[in-house]
Amino acid sequence: MVVGEGSTACQSIIVMKAIDDFAQRVFENGFNPPNPPAKPVVTVGQATNRITLTWTDTSEVSPGDFSFEGYTVWQGASESGRGRSWLPTTYSIIGSML
Secondary structure, three states: OOOOOOOOHHHHHHHHHHHHHHHHHHHHOOOOOOOOOOOOOEEEEEEOOEEEEEEOOHHHHOOOOOOOOEEEEEEOOOOOOOOOOEEEEEEEOOOOOO
8 A cells, every 4th residue: 555645635646656656666676775865964053933954965965876856854743753744845956856
């Protein structure tokens, strides 16, 4: 079973199809998934009613088996990360589409 969650029913179908395509490629590759990008070092700054996130370019320098296109920042419903998350913004490199 493949499940995808988007902000609308149509977006959910798009997400589900992308997950299904990825799962099919992993199956066809003998269950060897592609190497992920290296994790960036993230620094959090706090101010009244806001936070600032900065990160290193580690993922850009070592993108694994992917072409680096940018970062997606998710916000969780709680400090533990449990509960529903939402996508506040996406940061793409110049010339790429996210």
